Amino acid sequence: MTRHITTRFSFVLGDNGAAPIDLRFKIASEKDADVAARELLLDRVFGPERFQKTSEKLRVNQAPAPGLALVAKTTVGALIGTIRLWPVFAGQKHCALLLGPLAVCPSAKESGVGSALMQQALARAKLQGHASVLLVGDADYYNRFGFEQRFTDRLIMPGPVDPKRFLGRELIPGALSGAAGAVTPVVRLTRHQKLSALAA
Numbered sequence: 001m002t003r004h005i006t007t008r009f010s011f012v013l014g015d016n017g018a019a020p021i022d023l024r025f026k027i028a029s030e031k032d033a034d035v036a037a038r039e040l041l042l043d044r045v046f047g048p049e050r051f052q053k054t055s056e057k058l059r060v061n062q063a064p065a066p067g068l069a070l071v072a073k074t075t076v077g078a079l080i081g082t083i084r085l086w087p088v089f090a091g092q093k094h095c096a097l098l099l100g101p102l103a104v105c106p107s108a109k110e111s112g113v114g115s116a117l118m119q120q121a122l123a124r125a126k127l128q129g130h131a132s133v134l135l136v137g138d139a140d141y142y143n144r145f146g147f148e149q150r151f152t153d154r155l156i157m158p159g160p161v162d163p164k165r166f167l168g169r170e171l172i173p174g175a176l177s178g179a180a181g182a183v184t185p186v187v188r189l190t191r192h193q194k195l196s197a198l199a200a
């Protein structure tokens, strides 16, 4: 089910008294038809080097957790923000979600779009029963959503990351307690792979 939530309704005056800019937007589940616009936005915000990030190793050939790929759109349907969460193992005994990339169109920055995407994503993840979220990003931004370095002290990403940027947040208190070891993707088997495994 796709839920649409109007999270902001405001107008600001353009520069030099130009026409007002409409800052209304909605958060919705990402659809197949959004993928091209989402990729263009990510290219624009992060450039081609985004595919070299360590977090990408946990996302390549994987799918986001069901219902946890969200977009922000203007009232005329322009995609101005994206966020996705990916199922991972945090060490051998803990399940978590890896958050990212989170990106907002430069022309819509600092209008609450990033915060709305974060809050919706975290609320939906919690509602679905997920216990914790990991990410690599600016602590100055993510601290306000409860992300802290102390939750990832003993976790190891599959490549180089600045420890100050490797952050975690518990959705269920204590969920990351004792989490240690490698962060690895939760590999989803295709129907064909499941049948092959059963036949073997």
Ligand SMILES: CC(C)(COP(=O)(O)OP(=O)(O)OC[C@H]1O[C@@H](n2cnc3c(N)ncnc32)[C@H](O)[C@@H]1OP(=O)(O)O)[C@@H](O)C(=O)NCCC(=O)NCCS
Residues within 6 Å of the ligand: 045, 102, 103, 104, 105, 108, 109, 110, 111, 112, 113, 114, 115, 116, 136, 137, 138, 140, 141
């Ligand atoms: C970071 C990003 C997602 C924030 O989204 P946004 O819609 O612009 O932010 P919001 O309107 O929700 O929040 C604005 C607040 O965040 C702060 N902020 C924005 N980016 C920040 C950053 N990188 N570090 C610290 N604070 C930041 C702003 O100063 C502002 O603070 P205030 O509320 O105290 O005034 C967006 O700017 C973006 O896509 N940036 C480029 C890609 C990126 O850096 N992605 C994730 C971080 S690793």
